[in-house]
Amino acid sequence: MDRAANPGARPTMEDVARRAGVSRALVSLVMRGSPKVSEQRRTAVLRAARELGYRPHVMARSLASRTSTVLGVMVSDLHNPFFAEIVDGLDAVARAEDFELIINTGSRSPARERRALNSLLSFRPAGVALLGPVVSAAEIGLAAQQVPIVLVAARPTRLSNVDIVNDDGEAGAELAVDHLVSLGHNKIVHLDGGGGSQAGTRRRGYLKAMRRHGLEPVVLRSEYTDAAGAKAVRELLAEHDGDLPTALVAANDYNAVGAISALEEAGLRVPEEVSVVGYDNTSLAALRHLSLTTVDQPRTEMGRLAAEALVQRIRGQRSEPVHQLLHPSLVVRSTTAHPPLHPPPQSPTRQPAGKSATAGGTS
Amino acid sequence: MDRAANPGARPTMEDVARRAGVSRALVSLVMRGSPKVSEQRRTAVLRAARELGYRPHVMARSLASRTSTVLGVMVSDLHNPFFAEIVDGLDAVARAEDFELIINTGSRSPARERRALNSLLSFRPAGVALLGPVVSAAEIGLAAQQVPIVLVAARPTRLSNVDIVNDDGEAGAELAVDHLVSLGHNKIVHLDGGGGSQAGTRRRGYLKAMRRHGLEPVVLRSEYTDAAGAKAVRELLAEHDGDLPTALVAANDYNAVGAISALEEAGLRVPEEVSVVGYDNTSLAALRHLSLTTVDQPRTEMGRLAAEALVQRIRGQRSEPVHQLLHPSLVVRSTTAHPPLHPPPQSPTRQPAGKSATAGGTS
């Protein structure tokens, strides 16, 4: 009844002003927390606003102020909980710095991702974070001309006007290989992530570490999925019939889980006969049922740094691009052990001696 | 150079109009695909727009038109891939009907969820979908006065002005119990979802089915997490030392996986000694490594129906609330089997009393 000339519809600043007996401009000042408002009027305005259920219209606000408090987030794959933790980090900073997050997803398809990005841009956000983008560098570059952009978990790029926050995939893969080598493995195969973001970097790290240890690298093309991991292993088993690897460095955790399934289907036990290392330390890996040895990226931290990079750019505190490379760490769980036939220097955890028969003739 | 009075900044409709030698209104018509524009001018405008890299400003548009093409989506937990599939369904409809999705998350905390909801509302969306909300009914009701709202995967509510799309959790839990009974189980314990959405409904279904079969129900308070499932089982094992159940109906897949881990830690084998049924058929359950028997909700379909409900309301095609209750189905995988010491009559898969829902899935 008191919604004045605006029954039913959402109350506007005008309505609040009328009810509080002040001007629209004063309401605006109160809403933005200006110090130059008398206490008396401030409380009157706040009360009127509360009574009407008024909430400022962000779009109108950003239109009028020519600024935005919106940070756009493009999540390349909502199904992958990996990104959820990055969002956690972004969200924490956004909350602290008074930005709003709007999320959008590209479903791992470049076309949809472009759509999602355009949709985000049409809100004229103050900045945009692309998590695991698969869209072309050219398009990212184009967008970067209009708004600060930070890439997270992205494949390497030559773009000069974007910030980047990645984990050091090369170091991570090296970590995995070093771990396996230290357990006594020397036939270590990498299932790579195909064209996925970070796949190339991890592959490079694997190759580098293998060379460093004087071992012969074998890379199998795969993908960031359960099914692809299983498929790659099945092919591996079919081809390299006699000469099986004793350890696998998988593209990521999903890939690793698929690989483990295929290994077990083939009667190979993990880790007794084959060790498997994942990548990402997703909640999947942590499930005690899987208990996957994996490489952990500081995801929340990555999100936090990404948001901070954006905020700095938005506030004009920095204009050169930054390229953060965070250090991953190895999380050793139960899918890695000493290889069969290669008893380690010291006392092992689980190294069944009777294993030799199996390893001798898997044929 | 030709950006006229607007160098550097994003071109506006005015810029396009100037360049094409027409009025701003005409550009507006072209942008909205009006048929009442001569072909000649249309191409001229489109060319000018292309040359300037013009993209309409959705905020300004929705401000001026007093309409919105934005659908807000509040996802209660981004880490749970369950919701990602609902978003897929929403997204499909949104794309088809020319709406934009903006997503936001509440991280399973009522306070954050309220924040997220308010943030969403401040964009004055045309409609809002709340996926697995934990915020209070009162607040939802308040929001529903301002914008059409659809609840998905929500706990039951008395709210009269919102649409609801749920799976029939009662039927789902019954499906699980019936399946276990048909395998010969009669000591079936339910690990419930505590205060989680749908937890009560599932518990009710479990109780109903147990009673129907003349069995004594046992409900253990738990939660929708891996850890909670494991904890509940550990407590169960500690207390009911002598008289263990032969089957568990878990609150959801995560809970089930935790339960399985705890069982295996205790030396109990699944499914040989204890059968476990999950709920949700998440990607987790499908991993061949877990191969969890579970209840599947048609999630994408739920998302689709939710979006359609919103669109109908937005278009004014309907004003009464709808309450959709979708039928779940059982996916039998490898975590359920006949109970020990109780060899079944024959080898059943289905259960006698022709229940409405089907038994689908693998294996």
Place this chain on the structure above:
DNA sequence: TGGTTTTGTTAGAGCGCTCTATTGGTTAGA
């Protein structure tokens, strides 16, 4: 006391767009 600051408040223009009239310019009908 008069002038200068300071403080609190407001009018009014305008952000980029849509939308309702309204305007000329054709064409059709009689």
Place this chain on the structure above:
DNA sequence: TCTAACCAATAGAGCGCTCTAACAAAACCA
């Protein structure tokens, strides 16, 4: 030939807000 009917195009108001400039009223200083 005139009017009605249509068509393409446009002027101008206004969506809900911010922001600059201007303005009273109170406070300060000499």
